[in-house]
Amino acid sequence: xxxILNLRLHHVALAEVSMISICLVGILHYGHxxxxxxxxxxxxxxxxxxxxxxxxxxxIGVLKLLMILIRTLLSYTEVPQEIGPPISIVKRRYRRxxxxxxxxxxxxxxxxxxxxxxxxxxxxxxxxxxxxxxxxLYECTADQLSQSIQQLLPAEEQQELDLLQLGYDRYxxxxxxxxxxxxxxxLALALPxx
Numbered sequence: 001x002x003x004i005l006n007l008r009l010h011h012v013a014l015a016e017v018s019m020i021s022i023c024l025v026g027i028l029h030y031g032h033x034x035x036x037x038x039x040x041x042x043x044x045x046x047x048x049x050x051x052x053x054x055x056x057x058x059x060i061g062v063l064k065l066l067m068i069l070i071r072t073l074l075s076y077t078e079v080p081q082e083i084g085p086p087i088s089i090v091k092r093r094y095r096r097x098x099x100x101x102x103x104x105x106x107x108x109x110x111x112x113x114x115x116x117x118x119x120x121x122x123x124x125x126x127x128x129x130x131x132x133x134x135x136x137l138y139e140c141t142a143d144q145l146s147q148s149i150q151q152l153l154p155a156e157e158q159q160e161l162d163l164l165q166l167g168y169d170r171y172x173x174x175x176x177x178x179x180x181x182x183x184x185x186x187l188a189l190a191l192p193x194x
Contacts, residue, residue, distance in 0.1 A: 012074060019070040020063070084148065091137060094153040095182050097160050100168035102130045134186035137179065 031037040049055050084090075105126030109119050136153055168174060173181075 015074055016067060016070055019074075020066060023066060023070075090153055091179065092177075094133075094137070094155050095177055095179065096169065096174055097155040097163070098130055098133045099174050099177060099182070100163040101159070102126055103168050103171060103174070104163055104166070131186050134182050137182060138186070 028039065028042075031042075046052070046055065105123055109123040112119050112122075163169070
């Protein structure tokens, strides 16, 4: 069990060693088949050389070039990791979602027939939720940094679709929304006039 798990962890190194072994056997087979040179012949040739360190350095250089070639070939076979959408797109979608949700709460505040205290408390809850979710764009804890961007900034799919169908994305404030605008709204700073 441990050996198989170890092989799975180091499959790239195993592939490199296998490719080097195949190349070495291929060279030796070609030398023996065409020229009649077996391992003893190569040992005798090495014994005849007067400059053995240079031959060994040359052999090491050839092996390094062979490893570079093999690593390059193996890098094309690796499956790339699945990359999600860019952070800017996820942030833009999240900003749009929280502003549309705030606009829906404001519209409900204006058109609802209930008493003003109940409507006001609902609007205050929506503003508090907007500020809490808006802070996620700027304030990250250590636990949140380990999460993916989609988990850190979740936009509820069904609620977002409902808001889009109601046309909240057509407002100018939603379509031209910038990150600094959300920051100012979260901190309750005055926005510039458009």
